[in-house]
Amino acid sequence: MQLDRLLIQTLESWHRAGVSELAQASEVQGLLEAAPVTTDRHAAPSTPAPTRRDAPSTSAPTHLQSPPSKPSPSEQITKTSAPQETIVTKPSLPQTMNREERVSCLTEIAGRVSKCTKCKELAETRTQTVFGVGDPEATVMFIGEAPGADEDKQGEPFVGRAGKLLDKIIEACGWTREELYICNILRCRPPGNRNPSPIEADNCSEFLQAQIETVDPDYIVCWGTIAAQNVLNTKTPIGRMRGELFERGRARVLCTYHPSYLLRNPPAKKLVWEDLKILLAELGIDPDKK
Secondary structure (H helix, E strand, O other): OHHHHHHHHHHHHHHHOOOOOOOOHHHHHHHHHHOOOOOOOOOOOOOOOOOOOOOOOOOOOHHHOOOOOOOOHHHHHHHHHOOOOOOOOOOOOHHHOOHHHHHHHHHHHHHHHHOOOOOHHHHHHOOOOOOEEEOOOOOEEEEEOOOOHHHHHHOOOOOOHHHHHHHHHHHHOOOOHHHOEEEEOOOOOOHHHOOOOHHHHHHHHHHHHHHHHHHOOOEEEEEOHHHHHHHHOOOOOHHHHOOOEEEEOOEEEEEEOOHHHHHHOHHHHHHHHHHHHHHHHHOOOOHHHO
16 A cells, blocks of 8 residues: 555656656667767867776666777778888879879888898899889889899999880980889899799889889880780780780880890881880870971
């Protein structure tokens, strides 16, 4: 009876307060969970005091609190896998780099190349490494195969007999060496001017990749089979790749015969010129008016 009187008194007090009906408990909880939480975006953020584990809780009921948000995958990577020290090997956004930043990046890569000993034979027999030369913002990049004896002595690609012929080809296109960026698949001379081995090319690929991404050319010209097959990751012979443009990343790639091949086979010069005219047409240049 005492419990009944207490219940009646409670209901009467709710009625005087304006409550006309009661919802079921499950409905009340659903409304509470769906109720939007409003915040004042102008209010200064508050920093809660540290809470001891054995302190009594003074927070709102659990169903009114939003669960702690988990960091996104990108946030998790940033927080857990970011190295303590970053060594610049290539730009993440080369198109946003200015000239000085590209020069700095290439200089850093060249410094690492000069100390590279991945290929024991090449490191022991080289005079110096041959990194690359030219405009760090070049529209067109030339990639050859490997340094020869003259390149090994001077530290610059394409300076021997084949380089002299390349200079004439560049002039015929209306360019200068300074307008291009020129490098090789390898940065060390193979003994006896032999072809680079697949292992040697693979060891040097990180440096080539870094150069390409730093300069970020619109066009790449691969001179010879070794260059074309490594840049395009194919085993197709050069004779079947010449005469058309391929793609590597955002760059368009033209493959043609190496100048040293032209020294041995002068009639092939005509084929090389036909290939280069494809590139010149892409650039809006009419070689016949030069």
